[in-house]
Amino acid sequence: xxxxxxxxxxxxxxxxxVGPPKxxxxxxxxEEVNTYLKGRVTAVNVTDNQSSVMRLGSLATCKAFxxxxxxxxxxxxxxxxxxxxxxxxxxxxxxxGIDNLLLLTGDHTTLGDHPQSKPVFDLDSVxxxxxxxxLESGVDIAGNELVGEPPKFAKGAVVSPCSDSVDVxxxxxxxxxxxxxxxxxxxxxxxxxxFIEFMEKAKQFGVPVMLGVVIPKSVGMVKFMNANVAxxxxxxxxxEExxxxxxxxxxxxxxxxxxxxxxxxxxxYCDGLHIMALGWESKVPDILTLAGL
Amino acid sequence: MLITQLKSKxxxxxxxxxxxxxINCHGCKEVYFPEHQADELxxxxxxxxxxxxxxxxxxxxxxxxxxxxxxxxxxxxxxxxTVLVCSCGxxxxxxxxxxxxxxxxxxxxxYPLPGFQGVTPQALDCAQCGECYLNYTGGVxxxxxxxxxxxxxxxxGSKNGKCEVDKDxxxxxxxxxxxxxxxxxxxxxxxxxKVRDYKKPFDFSTKDGE
Numbered sequence: 001x002x003x004x005x006x007x008x009x010x011x012x013x014x015x016x017x018v019g020p021p022k023x024x025x026x027x028x029x030x031e032e033v034n035t036y037l038k039g040r041v042t043a044v045n046v047t048d049n050q051s052s053v054m055r056l057g058s059l060a061t062c063k064a065f066x067x068x069x070x071x072x073x074x075x076x077x078x079x080x081x082x083x084x085x086x087x088x089x090x091x092x093x094x095x096x097g098i099d100n101l102l103l104l105t106g107d108h109t110t111l112g113d114h115p116q117s118k119p120v121f122d123l124d125s126v127x128x129x130x131x132x133x134x135l136e137s138g139v140d141i142a143g144n145e146l147v148g149e150p151p152k153f154a155k156g157a158v159v160s161p162c163s164d165s166v167d168v169x170x171x172x173x174x175x176x177x178x179x180x181x182x183x184x185x186x187x188x189x190x191x192x193x194x195f196i197e198f199m200e201k202a203k204q205f206g207v208p209v210m211l212g213v214v215i216p217k218s219v220g221m222v223k224f225m226n227a228n229v230a231x232x233x234x235x236x237x238x239x240e241e242x243x244x245x246x247x248x249x250x251x252x253x254x255x256x257x258x259x260x261x262x263x264x265x266x267x268x269y270c271d272g273l274h275i276m277a278l279g280w281e282s283k284v285p286d287i288l289t290l291a292g293l
Numbered sequence: 294m295l296i297t298q299l300k301s302k303x304x305x306x307x308x309x310x311x312x313x314x315x316i317n318c319h320g321c322k323e324v325y326f327p328e329h330q331a332d333e334l335x336x337x338x339x340x341x342x343x344x345x346x347x348x349x350x351x352x353x354x355x356x357x358x359x360x361x362x363x364x365x366x367x368x369x370x371x372x373x374x375t376v377l378v379c380s381c382g383x384x385x386x387x388x389x390x391x392x393x394x395x396x397x398x399x400x401x402x403x404y405p406l407p408g409f410q411g412v413t414p415q416a417l418d419c420a421q422c423g424e425c426y427l428n429y430t431g432g433v434x435x436x437x438x439x440x441x442x443x444x445x446x447x448x449x450g451s452k453n454g455k456c457e458v459d460k461d462x463x464x465x466x467x468x469x470x471x472x473x474x475x476x477x478x479x480x481x482x483x484x485x486x487k488v489r490d491y492k493k494p495f496d497f498s499t500k501d502g503e
Contacts, residue, residue: 105448108440108458119441123488126445130486141488160449168470171482172446179445179486187449230452 001071002099002154003043004182007208013272014293015073015185015210016284017045020056026064033070036281040288043071043100045185045274049080052112059089062098073156074098077106082122087131087140094151102156102185103128126175129155133180157181159209160231161198162191169231170201177205185274187231188214190238192265199269210272213262215255215280215287219243256283260290267291294406295421296325297381300399302334308398308428309342311374314366315400316388317349318380325406331379345369354383354417359391370395382419382427382434389432389472390417396476399427405494423493429481431472438465444487 006013016037021029037044044065048058062072074093076086090101105125109117123131123141131141138150157176163169173184184202189195189211202209214232216222219242222234238258242249249255263273273293277284297320299305315335320326335347346369353359363370370376376392378385379400389397405421418437426435426444436442440458447466450457454467473479 105441105443107450110458121441121443122491124441124443124445125448126486127488130488158449163449163451164453165447165451165464165467165470167474168447168451168467169449171470171479172448175446175482175486178483228452230450230457 002152003073003156004154006042007183007271011042012267012293013043013208013210014041014275014288015043015045015272016041016275016277016281017047018277018281019047019050020058020061022053022055024056026056026061029061030064030068032281033065034068036284038068038070040285041275043073045073045075045102048075048077048104048106049112050107052079052107052109052114054112054114059093059096059098062093063096066097071100072098073100073102075102075104076128077104078121078123078125078128079106079109080120082120083131083141086123086128087135090132090135090153091146091151094153099152100154100156101132102158103132103181104158125157126172126179129157129176129179129181153182155180155182157184158187158212159184159202160187161202162187162189162194162233163231164233166194166198170198173202174205177207181207183208183210183271185210186212188212188225188276189262189266190216190232190234192262195266196269208271210274211263211266211270212274212276213259214276214278215252215259215283216242217252217255217278217280218249252280252283255280256286256290259283259287263287263291263293267293294323294325295381295419296404296406297327297379297401298404299327299330299334299379299401300425302337305334305377305400306338306342308400309338309344309375309377310396312343312345312372313375313377314345314370314373315347316353316376316378316380316384317347318353318378318384319349319351320381320384321352321354324381326380331400345373353378353380354387356387356391359387363391382421382425382437383417385425385427386417386419386432386434389427393472393475396478397427397432399425399432401425421494422489423496424490426487429484429487430469431476431478431481433465433469433472435465435469438463438468440465442489444489446482 046058046061065072109119159173376397381403385399402425420436451464456462
């Protein structure tokens with residue numbers, strides 16, 4: 001089921017993100033997803049060598065999820081493959097019945113565990129969306145015809161609503177919409193007022209936007225994100241809240257409460273929710289219950 | 294070594310809007326510049342367009358030299374609506390940086406030639422991609438100013454205007470956006486999706502200076 005069909009029906013779509021392991025055994029991952037996410041979220045994003053760290057592939061993991069009855073969203077970045085490989089993998093996804101995509105530029109190779117590798121970026125997020133749109137119309141990005149029925153996807157993209165250059169991000173978002181993006185998942189939001197302000201401007205594009213959240217696990221983690229992660233700013237009052245009761249924070253309760261509160265404040269302004277639990281998948285059901293979803 | 298090739302007459306004519314000040318750079322020993330073609334094309338252009346001055350120099354990529362050479366033309370430069378630069382990508386960027394408030398356009402595409410690479414005299418760089426993007430990007434090169442050489446806008450990796458690869462490096466797309474904003478030319482970004490042609494730099498031998 002493509003996410004676009006759910007948005008068209010007016011559903012508030014909830015997704016979560018998981019990362020494949022650095023190895024070939026995914027029993028633990030499948031178990032986590034079956035226990036905490038299946039039935040509570042509509043689909044599960046599978047990251048593509050997240051943070052430029054080499055891992056098990058997104059496509060293979062997506063297939064494994066699909067076989068378990070968990071609808072996957074195939075994340076595809078432009079960092080590691082040229083346009084031939086990207087289009088080929090996207091056709092492979094369609095052949096395997098995977099019809100939800102999230103199309104990104106990708107982190108630079110120097111940020112990951114293979115900093116010596118060649119950064120590809122033959123296409124970027126916008127031209128990748130354009131390429132998929134071409135495939136859907138029965139030709140590849142070079143204009144060569146596909147044989148038989150063309151694929152059909154829900155083409156997702158990302159945007160950073162709390163970026164310090166939100167106007168530059170909105171220009172890129174517009175380029176993605178024009179290229180054919182069907183829905184957006186956002187970078188993590190910790191400042192609902194900024195998100196609401198962003199949505200006021202983004203609604204002109206008429207494309208569904210899913211609020212992105214990352215569960216704040218500890219003071220150290222949020223300080224790290226503030227210093228190093230683009231598009232994320234955790235305000236001081238939330239850092240204080242995490243500091244206040246160390247045991248409660250350590251148990252994950254503070255992070256769950258903060259996340260649920262952000263969702264409640266933002267959900268009337270957007271079309272869905274995307275939870276990036278970063279290993280804390282077990283907290284997702286509590287967050288959804290607390291947020292009334 | 295590199296070759297600067299003039300864009301087509303139609304392309305150049307469409308760039309020369311309003312009063313136009315033309316700068317030609319006959320370059321350095323690293324560059325082949327099509328002097329005679331430029332001369333002829335600019336004569337034709339002058340018949341149809343409002344060309345207020347044609348200044349021909351060398352080494353306009355040297356900011357001090359450029360400043361000195363432009364000094365006596367500054368009234369005309371200030372009065373111009375467009376500054377059209379026929380040079381390699383470094384020269385265009387140097388002019389765009391110096392004349393921050395002006396619409397600076399590139400009249401050339403820059404191609405590589407095998408051989409010894411000249412010294413780039415400053416932080417600005419030209420990758421000799423063969424399809425100059427400077428006219429879309431306010432004279433800031435997305436190929437060399439962006440770590441990922443993105444041609445359709447900023448990625449999600451910019452924080453406080455700096456690049457995810459190096460916190461001391463300005464985000465190229467932040468620079469492009471702010472420059473276009475200053476020129477009141479943000480609409481320039483609303484172009485159809487750009488897809489880079491990596492075959493371009495190797496295509497030069499098939500061209501005949503059109």
